[in-house]
Amino acid sequence: MNMMEAKTSVRRGSVDMTHGGGGRAMADLIKDLFHRHLSNPILDQGNDAALFDVPPGRLVMSTDGHVISPLFFPGGDIGSLSVHGTLNDVAMAGARPLYLTASFILEEGFPLADLERIVQSMAMAAKHAGVPVVTGDTKVVEKGNGDGVFITTTGLGVVPDGVNISAMNANPGQAIIVSGPIGDHGVAILSKRENLEFETEICSDSAALHKMVADMIEAVPGIAVLRDPTRGGLASTLNEIAAAANVGMTLDETLIPVSRDVSAACELLGLDPLYVANEGKLVCICDAADADALVTVMQSHAEGRQAAIVGQVTDDPAGLVQMKTEFGGSRVVDWLSGEQLPRIC
């Protein structure tokens, strides 16, 4: 098969069982699609395992499966998301991400042109982040046994000396910072779900945060906690931290950034933005004295332009996250239970 034919088949064809069979079709797919777009010296070695040097220091490793529906959404797609998601998990340990791996599970019949779009977007996200995809795997499942494409990525990173970031480090009196408006990703996805399409300009916030995190750590090496509030939203992330550190939290609703469009969509659907997923935001807990400096550093990055202090850690063995409401009352902000379902009345 010459290159001309291969390119044509990528544009027109669809995934079939031979693409996962280990024969020539699979080799062509890997060469013409994955290697072509994701090319870098380590991947180009073409071995089953990537060989590389690691810098001195403590390593962190994180893995994340991506099964999003729809695969393409405003502000991103499963390709870029699978890069950002794992890079952020590595970055939340305070680490500088070094390498990524990617494993694809493809459903028979999936259009190769769509797969190419996804791989291109993945390559662009990895390039922009400066972190190469160094090895990968492809499997094909029969039609009906997958949802188009599932992508699992794993990230490896190195933590600078003296940095010790963990949910257990949260202490009473510390400040809680959020890097920007919450809920954009979840609402963007919902707006494109079957049965729920609604007109909106909201885009997913999917973004890699490790560059901002590196600057944050340089400014304040003693950051206590970093977390990305993905599934379950800000509310669930704060509850996780409170439970891990055995502390309480008090939030001020007026300080939590939420875009007008997201509040409007949530209002319409009966959802609470505190529980809606984000893919390009982080929660940071640090000593109160460092909070303003950190917010300034975050605001110098596009990903943290609207960073804000939203509350403080309190001494509460019951581990409750409470909130002063904009209205002037107070309430508990509990874990998300089940999936957030729209109200009917």
Add this chain to the structure above:
Amino acid sequence: MKYVDEFRARDLATKLASAIRNEADPARSYHLMEFCGGHTHAIFRYGVQDLMPDNVKFVHGPGCPVCVLPVRRLDDAVELAERHDVILCTYGDMMRVPGTKQRSLIRAKADGADIRMVYSTLDALKIARDNPDRQVVFFAIGFETTTPPSAVAIKQAEREGLGNFSVFCNHVLTPAAIQHILQSPEVREMGTVRIDGFLGPSHVSSIIGSQPYEFFAGEFAKPVVIAGFEPLDVMQSVLMLVRQINEGRHEVENEYTRVVTREGNLKAQELVSEVFELRRSFEWRGLGSVPYSALRIRERFAALDAEKRFEVSDKKSREVKSCECPAILRGVKRPTDCKLFGKVCTPDNPMGSCMVSSEGACAAYYTYGRFREMPKPAGEVAA
């Protein structure tokens, strides 16, 4: 956000709070039943109770659509999906409500039943059009607010000749339930439930108007204020109720004038009466059998009535024994009076319907207000 923020403004809330404090007579107490789960939700979500003086208390009513559906009807829906192999379309709230032996629609779905969560009856119609070789049943629940869309769906299906579509009708009526509560021995004789006035339904009243409440406001001498679902609506309505009680009046007043008229939405009412008729009696969770409190599909549309199209077996439906949902729905008990509350029964593992919907009193207590029942920890940073 325009048309929303105005109804959640803190400075107005503060002013209203001080007006209520000034006018509420310290020598008496005010027990106000908010009928709707939407009000319960707003009271907890915005912390409205914090702004009330101690002698103004909210009694949570039964107006949570998924809460009042008896287990039997839910079991029937599960059976439709499992035994008759239909595509069952349901509103999201209904998915996690536990039926007999904790069997919920979400469990049935996990076990392979084709149950789809829809956002409107239009979605259910679309599913029926897209699956002409499958039977599609819309699980219709709710008060007067959700009834007109069900009527529209039935008429639309008839017009299109959608032979594979039908509706499992469980629509219930608000005034009948309020009257039933007022006639209950707990309110009339035993005095275990004290109700001095009602925050009247908001969305329901946009359909039926304020007129249907006039009878029992007079008959039972209880003031009613139709209240919007925004927190300032609730507070303004509390003030109006406090004034009526202080002055010994018992009228139907309308705070929600931007939406509700005395007559309501006549077009919607016509549609509903064209498609539905009164059931002689309907079983409510918590309230028991309530006469003329629910609707069924008229004979003319019998072809679209799932109850006529499918046979459901005679079964023994059972609620969890120590679940206090029934007493909570009548206002007799508070969620924290239930032995299961917060222990065996949580939003993640609900034993009764009140813990499922965000409009259910138990879920609202648990999600937003749990700490009120807990001792304040020592050394806590002031909230």
